Amino acid sequence: MSKIKEIINKVFLIEILKGMALTLSRLFTRPVTRQYPEERRPPAPGFRGLHALARRPDGTARCVGCGLCAAICPSECIHVYTSEGPDHQKIVEGYEIEVLRCVYCGLCVEACPFQAICLTEHYEYANYSRDDFYMTMDRLLENWDKYMAGQKGEEYFKRFWHPVSNDYREYEGQAVFDPERYKRRKGRLRNIRGEWMVTSPPNEGDKI
Amino acid sequence: MSFGGEVTVITEPVVWSLITAVVKSIILISVAMFHVAYATYFERKVIGHIQVRMGPMRVGPHGILQPIADLIKLFFKEDIIPHQADRPIFYFAPVISFVAAISSLSVIPFYRDWYVANINVGLLFILAMSSLGAYGIVMAGWASNSKYAFLGGLRSSSQVLSYEIAMGLSLVGVMIMAGSLNLREIVEAQTRYPYGMFAIPQILGLFVFLVAAFAETNRSPFDLPEAENELVAGYFVEYSGFRFALFYAAEYIAMIVMASLLTICYFGGWTLPPVVIEIMPFLSVIPGIVWFVLKVYFFIFLFYWVRATLPRYRYDQLMAIGWKVLIPLALLNIFITGTLKILDII
Numbered sequence: 001m002s003k004i005k006e007i008i009n010k011v012f013l014i015e016i017l018k019g020m021a022l023t024l025s026r027l028f029t030r031p032v033t034r035q036y037p038e039e040r041r042p043p044a045p046g047f048r049g050l051h052a053l054a055r056r057p058d059g060t061a062r063c064v065g066c067g068l069c070a071a072i073c074p075s076e077c078i079h080v081y082t083s084e085g086p087d088h089q090k091i092v093e094g095y096e097i098e099v100l101r102c103v104y105c106g107l108c109v110e111a112c113p114f115q116a117i118c119l120t121e122h123y124e125y126a127n128y129s130r131d132d133f134y135m136t137m138d139r140l141l142e143n144w145d146k147y148m149a150g151q152k153g154e155e156y157f158k159r160f161w162h163p164v165s166n167d168y169r170e171y172e173g174q175a176v177f178d179p180e181r182y183k184r185r186k187g188r189l190r191n192i193r194g195e196w197m198v199t200s201p202p203n204e205g206d207k208i
Numbered sequence: 209m210s211f212g213g214e215v216t217v218i219t220e221p222v223v224w225s226l227i228t229a230v231v232k233s234i235i236l237i238s239v240a241m242f243h244v245a246y247a248t249y250f251e252r253k254v255i256g257h258i259q260v261r262m263g264p265m266r267v268g269p270h271g272i273l274q275p276i277a278d279l280i281k282l283f284f285k286e287d288i289i290p291h292q293a294d295r296p297i298f299y300f301a302p303v304i305s306f307v308a309a310i311s312s313l314s315v316i317p318f319y320r321d322w323y324v325a326n327i328n329v330g331l332l333f334i335l336a337m338s339s340l341g342a343y344g345i346v347m348a349g350w351a352s353n354s355k356y357a358f359l360g361g362l363r364s365s366s367q368v369l370s371y372e373i374a375m376g377l378s379l380v381g382v383m384i385m386a387g388s389l390n391l392r393e394i395v396e397a398q399t400r401y402p403y404g405m406f407a408i409p410q411i412l413g414l415f416v417f418l419v420a421a422f423a424e425t426n427r428s429p430f431d432l433p434e435a436e437n438e439l440v441a442g443y444f445v446e447y448s449g450f451r452f453a454l455f456y457a458a459e460y461i462a463m464i465v466m467a468s469l470l471t472i473c474y475f476g477g478w479t480l481p482p483v484v485i486e487i488m489p490f491l492s493v494i495p496g497i498v499w500f501v502l503k504v505y506f507f508i509f510l511f512y513w514v515r516a517t518l519p520r521y522r523y524d525q526l527m528a529i530g531w532k533v534l535i536p537l538a539l540l541n542i543f544i545t546g547t548l549k550i551l552d553i554i
Contacts, residue, residue: 016518023258023517033262 046160048104049123051097051135052143054116054153061141062116065092069108069117077101078108095140099125099133118157120147232324233314240313244460245275251512258516285449290353293446297351302447302454305344309461312337316468317392319478319497330391331383334469335376338424341458342368345433345443348455352446360442363523364426364433370530371423371430377538378416381545382406382473395477404481407474409548412541414474416534421466423530426459428515430526467507468500475503 009015034041043049054062065082081094108117120143127133135143148156249264249271256263264271289298312334314324327333342365349361383389385406386397398405407414423430426442434442444455471477478496485492521529 019517020513023513026260027254027258029260031257031262032260033265035262035265 043121043123045156047121047123048106048119049121050119050125050143050147051099051102051140052118052120052146052148053095053137053140054118054144054148054157055141061092061095061137062114063092063095064114064116065090065095066113068111068113072107072111074105074107075101075103092137095137097135097140099135100130115157118144118148118153120144121156122147229324236313236324237310240310240461240464241457243464244457245279247460247464247508248278248456249275250508251515254509254512255516258513279453282449282453285452287449287451288446290446292353294351294353297347298446299451301344301348301351302444302451302458303344304347305341305458306454306461308337308341308344309458309465312465313461313468315391316465316472317395317477318468318500319495320392322497323392326390326392329389331379331389331394331469331473334465335372335379338462338465339368339372341462344455344458348447349443352443354446356439356441356445357443360433360439360445363439364443367423367426367430367433367526367530370527371420371534374416374530374534374538375420375424377535377542378413378420379473380538381410381413381541384542384545384549385409391472391477395472395479398476399479399482402481402483404479404483405474405476410474410541410545412537412544414470416538416541417470417474419529419534421470422511422514423526425462425466425511427463427511429518429521431515431520432523432526463508463511464504467504467511470507471500471503477503 056062063080065080067080067082070076070078070080077098079094079096079098080092081096083091083093085091104119106119109115109119117140122143125133144153252274253263253271264274267273267277289295315327315330315333317323317326345364345368346361349357349359349364352358382394386394388394388397401409422428426433433439434444439445444452447455478500480491480499
């Protein structure tokens with residue numbers, strides 16, 4: 001019986017006809033193509049794109065020049081230059097990122113105790129020269145104004161980056177790890193699609 | 209004095225027929241070239257959509273001007289000739305391919321009287337021209353002085369020669385049934401049957417012809433002469449600019465010719481089956497050229513459809529199909545058709 005079936009399959013090219021039916025059905029499906037410059041894909045929440053330096057409400061950079069980001073950076077692409085100002089104050093002279101060397105691991109964001117650096121959702125920054133990818137402090141602050149200013153930056157920061165500083169409380173002028181804060185935060189991690197991973201979303205006014 | 213008069217009597221119709229032939233040819237070539245340009249566009253679109261892509265989208269709305277952009281690009285491309293190429297042959301090869309392809313169009317009756325030449329061996333002429341096209345391919349492969357081109361040329365020549373036989377034999381059935389080699393008479397012979405096409409009694413021949421047509425035009429799944437992943441582009445690797453375009457056009461014209469031949473020999477050309485006309489008499493109002501063109505477009509679509517479905521055959525498989533399957537099948541078809549003809553059944 002199966003022999004006869006095989007012969008019939010061969011003579012009438014059943015396999016080929018099946019394939020043709022499949023390709024014909026594909027012909028009438030919607031193409032998956034995105035027409036890129038016109039049709040942009042929205043970045044996933046928490047996307048790690050171009051770097052930015054956060055501003056304080058008064059417009060100055062949050063960065064204090066501690067250099068933790070530069071220390072943790074695996075590709076060593078962050079350079080922080082500081083000097084001593086009047087009253088032994090630490091002044092950030094320069095903060096530079098070689099974007100072409102960055103691996104977008106986000107460790108700098110997590111390391112920063114002041115939530116001063118972040119990765120924005122902006123990813124379309126192709127350019128013609130290497131110099132264009134050398135981010136000086138001014139350009140990094142500019143990026144903040146462009147892509148993260150206002151409510152968005154704050155929310156984005158807290159939801160997706162959970163800087164380590166969030167898990168510490170202040171104790172006699174020194175940060176101390178706070179297990180309560182850590183546990184509270186644990187319940188509100190979002191996954192890459194921006195869905196809450198554990199139980200309930202945070203209540204309004206909840207301090208994250 | 210009467211001598212002069214005699215000359216005018218003879219030359220006038222000759223000149224007149226020459227002018228009409230030239231005008232017809234120009235119209236035919238321009239229409240054919242337009243079709244070639246848009247056949248490439250149509251192919252990219254069809255294959256794109258089958259692969260759940262969109263195909264060309266940038267030049268004009270939905271990429272409708274893409275062939276024109278391609279043509280302009282080809283015109284302005286640098287004409288590169290390999291250092292040790294055999295120049296005269298290199299120059300001549302694409303011309304042979306193109307001329308052979310486009311001259312087969314001249315005998316195809318698109319509608320009752322729409323043809324350039326109504327010759328009584330039209331079918332043979334087309335077969336001859338399609339074999340002649342192989343010369344262009346072989347010469348291109350030889351003259352390029354490149355191993356890929358050479359392999360492509362060799363493969364193409366053996367493939368075309370093998371399948372030429374199967375194709376010719378499959379058409380013998382049609383010739384027996386129609387009793388003529390004239391393409392117009394073949395179409396008219398089909399209207400004598402209620403189903404109006406030779407595809408039904410000649411189903412075996414149709415199958416052989418269809419497979420042979422794919423091989424003859426070097427289309428997938430028999431596109432070994434231009435297997436991209438083995439031979440870069442096959443026999444025309446070394447060609448660029450307008451010479452390349454000539455080869456490309458020749459391939460597409462050959463495809464159109466094969467689609468037309470299928471339509472004429474097996475699907476009733478510009479006519480509709482008398483059965484259909486009887487059921488829906490209003491269809492006879494539509495001029496036959498519409499049906500012809502629709503049928504041809506369908507077969508061109510079939511070429512693309514098969515290309516999007518089937519992978520390439522191996523070379524030994526190709527030869528095995530040609531010699532061990534198609535030729536015996538075609539001979540069997542001739543035998544059956546001949547027997548039925550003698551017994552006066554068909």
